[in-house]
Amino acid sequence: MTAALTIQQTAEACGLSVHTLRYYERIGLIKPIPRRSNGHRLYRADDLNWIAFLLRLRATGMSIEEMQRYAQLREQGDLPASVAERKAMLVQHTAAVEAEVKAMQETLAYLHQKIAIYATLEAELALPLAPGQSAMLASGR
Secondary structure, three states: OOOOEOHHHHHHHHOOOHHHHHHHHHOOOOOOOOEOOOOOEOEOHHHHHHHHHHHHHHHOOOOHHHHHHHHHHHHOOOOHHHHHHHHHHHHHHHHHHHHHHHHHHHHHHHHHHHHHHHHHHHHHHHOOOOOOHHHHHHOOO
16 A cells, blocks of 8 residues: 555544544554644554554453553664563463463353254254153153
8 A cells, every 4th residue: 555544544444433543543552643734644554554453452352551552662663672572562462362262262162062962952852753752751751
């Protein structure tokens, strides 16, 4: 992408509202966006890439406060301490995401087992009854 996008175009491209983009800029998640002489923001490719990264962090449960800290560190550039802290943040976040994925996989496996039980039960209930079975079922045996 070589052309800059307006805030509306950026919002549509990222699946965010214009309000959210302004909010992210106001709280420091997005660095101040260059503006035209008429005051309209112009988002560039690197801005969209950064927003996409933020959305991944948010989708995986990183808090706004942690994202703000990461953004502050990013603004410091590639100073050794900044790089080390950003890496540590991502390592910690990745571990949390992996634990969540594992828990979800376990829950999913349990749900699949329950579905299989119900499928078996449905199949058994659909079998034709042998002579005399209907009387036994009615009597509760």
